[in-house]
Amino acid sequence: MKKLFNLLVIIFSTSYVFGQSDMQKGFDFLEKGEFAAAKTFFKNTLKEEPLNKTAQICYGRAVGLSGEPQKATAIFAGLLQTYPNDFEIAINYNESFLWNKQYEVAKPLYAKMVIDYPNKFGAILGYANTLSNLKEYQEALRWLEKALQLQPENPSALVSRKFMRLGYANQYVNNQDYSTGKALLKKIFNDFPKDKDALLNLANIHLITKQTDSAKTVYARYATTPIDSITALNGISLAEHIAENDKQALNIASAAISKVHRFEDYELTERTYDRFVQALIWNRKFRKAKTQIDSLETVYPKRNWIHALRATLGLYTGDTKVSVKEYEAILTKDSTSFDGNLGKANALFASDRIIPAYRAAFKTLSIYKNQKDAKGFIEKLDVMYTPSIEEHAAYTFDNGDNIAFYTNTTADIALSTKFRTTVSYFYRNTENTVTGNQASSHVVLAGLQFKLLPKTTLKTVVGLNNSRFMTEAYTQPVLDVKLNLQPLKLQNLALGYQREVQNFNADLIEREIVQNHYGLNYNLGTNFNLGWYTQLMYTQQSDANTRNLLFTSLYYTLSQKPALKMGVNYQYISFQDQVPTIYFSPAEYQAVELFADIRGKFSEKTSYIASAATGYQRVESDPNTPIFRAEGALQHQFSKRLSTNLYGKYSNIASATAAGFEFTEIGLKLKWLFMKRPLFSVQ
Incomplete structure (x- = not known):
C-alpha cells in the first residue's frame, strides 16, 4: 500500500515539471523501489x-525512503521556506x-491540508492512510471513499481500502x-475477487472459531x-490438527514437504518444515521430530522458529526446563514475539x-490487546484459584442388603498460588434393610495445602468424625497428611498417612474401627x-488387625x-x-484384570468418562471367580463458574468394599x- 501511495505522489510531484531535464532514469529508480540508486x-x-x-523533491523522497526519514523531513x-504554498512540496513534507x-x-498536517485542498486526491488519500496507520479504520475508510469519489477505481485507493479493511477486520477479530x-x-473480494491476503485472513478466522471445514x-x-x-x-x-485429525495433518504436511523443494522460496520452505515438525510432535513421533529439528538447525541456526519447535517438543515430552529456555531465547531476539511470550507462559x-x-501472559496482553489465547490462558489460571464450593451427593446399595446415602460439601479457598485452605462437611447414613440396623457419620474437616517448591506440595487435613449407631455415639479424630512431588520428569510420587474411621455400613460404624494407613503412590x-502405576499401603487398625495392599x-x-x-x-x-463375619479380611487375596478407559468430549462444554475392567480374583485357596467393574460419568459446564458431574459405578470385586460385597453407586457433583476471580492479584 505504501509503495503505491509513494508512486502516486511521485506522479503528482513531477508531472508538471517533467520536461525540465532528462530525469527519467531517476524516476525509474524510484518506481522500482531502488531508492539508494535514486x-x-x-x-x-x-x-x-x-x-x-x-x-x-525526488532527492528528498529518495533520502527518506532509503532509510533517512528525518533528513527528508528537513x-x-x-x-x-522557499516555496511556502507549494502543494507538491507540502504533501511530500507530510x-x-x-x-x-x-x-x-502527520495527522493534523493532513487534516489541515484536506481543508485547504478539499479536491486534491493525493491529500485525501494521504489523510486516509495516516488514519489507517493510527488504526482509526472507520474514519480512514470514510475519507478513502471521498478519495474514490474524486478518482473512481483508482488502483492506489483500492489497494489502500483493501489494507484498511484487513486492519479493521483484525480489530474485530x-x-x-x-x-x-x-x-x-x-468486501475485499468485490475489488479483488481472488485476493490472497483476504483469503488467508478469512481462513485464520475459521481456524480460530474451529470451523475447520470452512x-x-x-x-x-x-x-x-x-x-x-x-x-x-x-x-x-x-x-486437521484443530479438528483432532492428527494423522491426516501429518499426511498433508508430508505432502507439502515433498513439493516445496521444487521452488526456491526460502521463507515458504521454512514455514513448511515448521509445520511438518509440528505435525510429527502432534503425532507423538518425538524421536523423529528431534532428529528433524537437529538437522534443520544446522541449516537454519538460531532461528526463532527452531527455538519454538524445541520448546514445543519440550512441552509434549515433559521437559519444561528446555521449553522455558527456548522461549527465552526467542524473547532475547524479539521481546514482542507472540509465540515467545505466550509460549513462555505455557511453559x-x-x-x-x-x-x-501469570506475568508472562499479562505481558502478552500488554503487547497484543484482547488476544483470545492470552485471555483464555489467564482465565484458565483464574479458575484454578477462584474460591469454590462443591457438593457431592451419592446413593449406594449392595447385595448384602446395605443401602447408604452420603453428601459431602467442600469449600476451597486459595489465598495465594502457594497456599490454599479447605473446609468440608461429610454426612453418611447407612442402613441394612434386613436387620434394620442404622448408623450415621458426621465428619468435619479443615485442610491446609502449601506448595513447598514447584511440583512439590504438602497437604494436611484434620477433623473429627462423629458416628452414631442406634442409641450409641462416639467421636474420633481424623487426619490425612500427603506429600505430592515430581522427582523426575514424567514421574509422580505421593507419600501419605491417613487416619479414618470405617463407615461403609452400619455394622462397621458400630464397631468403631479406626484405620491408620501408611501409603505410597508412584506413577x-x-x-x-x-x-x-503402583500403590503400596500398610494399614494398622484399632481392632489389632493389619493389612498389606499392593x-x-x-x-x-x-x-x-x-x-x-x-x-x-x-x-x-x-x-x-x-x-469374615465382620469385614472382608482374607489371609491372601489376588486379582488380575484387563481394563480400558476412555475420556473425551461430546461438545465444547460436555465431556464423558467411561471405564470397564474384567478378570479373575482368588480369595485364599478358593477357586478363581470372574470379576467385573464399570464406571461412567458425564460432565457439563453450564457456565465458566458452574459445572456438574453425573456418574455411576458398579463392582463385584471383593476388595472394593470393606465388607467384600458387590455394590453399585450413583452420584452427582x-x-x-x-x-468471580481469585482473592489475590498478580498484576
Whole structure:
C-alpha cells in the first residue's frame, strides 16, 4: 500500500515539471523501489541543477525512503521556506512523517491540508492512510471513499481500502467479533475477487472459531498456483490438527514437504518444515521430530522458529526446563514475539511456576490487546484459584442388603498460588434393610495445602468424625497428611498417612474401627505411550488387625483424542487376622484384570468418562471367580463458574468394599465458583 501511495505522489510531484531535464532514469529508480540508486542519481543531478525543484523533491523522497526519514523531513521543510504554498512540496513534507512512523504528527498536517485542498486526491488519500496507520479504520475508510469519489477505481485507493479493511477486520477479530471481521474481509473480494491476503485472513478466522471445514474450503480457493498450494497445504494441516485429525495433518504436511523443494522460496520452505515438525510432535513421533529439528538447525541456526519447535517438543515430552529456555531465547531476539511470550507462559505453567506464568501472559496482553489465547490462558489460571464450593451427593446399595446415602460439601479457598485452605462437611447414613440396623457419620474437616517448591506440595487435613449407631455415639479424630512431588520428569510420587474411621455400613460404624494407613503412590510415564502405576499401603487398625495392599497397573495409551488407554491390573491384599463375619479380611487375596478407559468430549462444554475392567480374583485357596467393574460419568459446564458431574459405578470385586460385597453407586457433583476471580492479584 505504501509503495503505491509513494508512486502516486511521485506522479503528482513531477508531472508538471517533467520536461525540465532528462530525469527519467531517476524516476525509474524510484518506481522500482531502488531508492539508494535514486538518491545518488538526484544528488548528482542537483550538482548540475541545484535549483531544479523536481530534482530536489525526488532527492528528498529518495533520502527518506532509503532509510533517512528525518533528513527528508528537513529537506522538505527547507523547500517549504522557499516555496511556502507549494502543494507538491507540502504533501511530500507530510508524507515524510509517515516514513518515520510519526503518524500522530502527520495527522493534523493532513487534516489541515484536506481543508485547504478539499479536491486534491493525493491529500485525501494521504489523510486516509495516516488514519489507517493510527488504526482509526472507520474514519480512514470514510475519507478513502471521498478519495474514490474524486478518482473512481483508482488502483492506489483500492489497494489502500483493501489494507484498511484487513486492519479493521483484525480489530474485530481481536475483540472476538468474528462475524463482523468476516464480513469486512468478504468486501475485499468485490475489488479483488481472488485476493490472497483476504483469503488467508478469512481462513485464520475459521481456524480460530474451529470451523475447520470452512477453513479448508478457503485454503482450496487460495491454491491457484503450485507454490500457493503449498501454503494452502500448510494451512489445511493445521485445520486437521484443530479438528483432532492428527494423522491426516501429518499426511498433508508430508505432502507439502515433498513439493516445496521444487521452488526456491526460502521463507515458504521454512514455514513448511515448521509445520511438518509440528505435525510429527502432534503425532507423538518425538524421536523423529528431534532428529528433524537437529538437522534443520544446522541449516537454519538460531532461528526463532527452531527455538519454538524445541520448546514445543519440550512441552509434549515433559521437559519444561528446555521449553522455558527456548522461549527465552526467542524473547532475547524479539521481546514482542507472540509465540515467545505466550509460549513462555505455557511453559512456566507446565513447570508449576504460576506467578511467572501469570506475568508472562499479562505481558502478552500488554503487547497484543484482547488476544483470545492470552485471555483464555489467564482465565484458565483464574479458575484454578477462584474460591469454590462443591457438593457431592451419592446413593449406594449392595447385595448384602446395605443401602447408604452420603453428601459431602467442600469449600476451597486459595489465598495465594502457594497456599490454599479447605473446609468440608461429610454426612453418611447407612442402613441394612434386613436387620434394620442404622448408623450415621458426621465428619468435619479443615485442610491446609502449601506448595513447598514447584511440583512439590504438602497437604494436611484434620477433623473429627462423629458416628452414631442406634442409641450409641462416639467421636474420633481424623487426619490425612500427603506429600505430592515430581522427582523426575514424567514421574509422580505421593507419600501419605491417613487416619479414618470405617463407615461403609452400619455394622462397621458400630464397631468403631479406626484405620491408620501408611501409603505410597508412584506413577511413571513415558514418551512412547506406556505407563506404570503402583500403590503400596500398610494399614494398622484399632481392632489389632493389619493389612498389606499392593496395586499395580501397566497401561498403554492408544490415542490422545479421545484419550483411550488399556492395560492390565494386579492387586494383592493380606490381613493378619481373618474376621469374615465382620469385614472382608482374607489371609491372601489376588486379582488380575484387563481394563480400558476412555475420556473425551461430546461438545465444547460436555465431556464423558467411561471405564470397564474384567478378570479373575482368588480369595485364599478358593477357586478363581470372574470379576467385573464399570464406571461412567458425564460432565457439563453450564457456565465458566458452574459445572456438574453425573456418574455411576458398579463392582463385584471383593476388595472394593470393606465388607467384600458387590455394590453399585450413583452420584452427582455440583461445583460453583462463588467468586468471580481469585482473592489475590498478580498484576
